[in-house]
Amino acid sequence: MKGERIMQNEWIVISEYCDKCHIEPTFIDMLCESGLIDVEQEGGERYLPFSELPDVERYSRMYYDLSINMEGIDAIHHLLARMEEMQREIHSLRGRLRLHGEY
Template identity: 50%
Template sequence: METEFITITDYCINYNIEPTFINLLEESGIITLTIINTEKYISLTQLNELEKYVHFHYDLQINIEGIDAIRHLLQKVSQMQEEIRDLKKQLRLHES
């Protein structure tokens, strides 16, 4: 069976990240961690998001509040793009 999680400890060691940063992301509700036998894990499905947040924080020096704001704005943009696609489909249906 393939694992669906990676320990926060392993992730932090492999990517040279402070565990406190990941804990702050969790406390802010930006990511969700799973606790198994007192060890914190992140699901593999969230790794892409986590890598974005690591980039924002360590490379661009954006704090947790800024990351949360950027995340919110990116979600809004994505929702609007989806709405535009749906409206274009409806428009094509009415044109034909």
């Protein structure tokens, strides 16, 4: 199944991505080890899902442009995830208040 997804261009070769974006493959390794992204391996080549690209780009800007270390990136990731969760909860609560005519 993984091979089919790779052939359908849902994945990008990590070495090619790193060359094109001028980032170190070890940076991708650090993100993977931190649990911030998922990487697949097939046939001796490592692949990154296209769905992970926005996050990798965001993390690389933090790391390379802002000099934020991996621990800082991990903390920011968790804080942003928590904020998104809280925003969804606020939206849900506002909807419930509207149903009761209190908002």
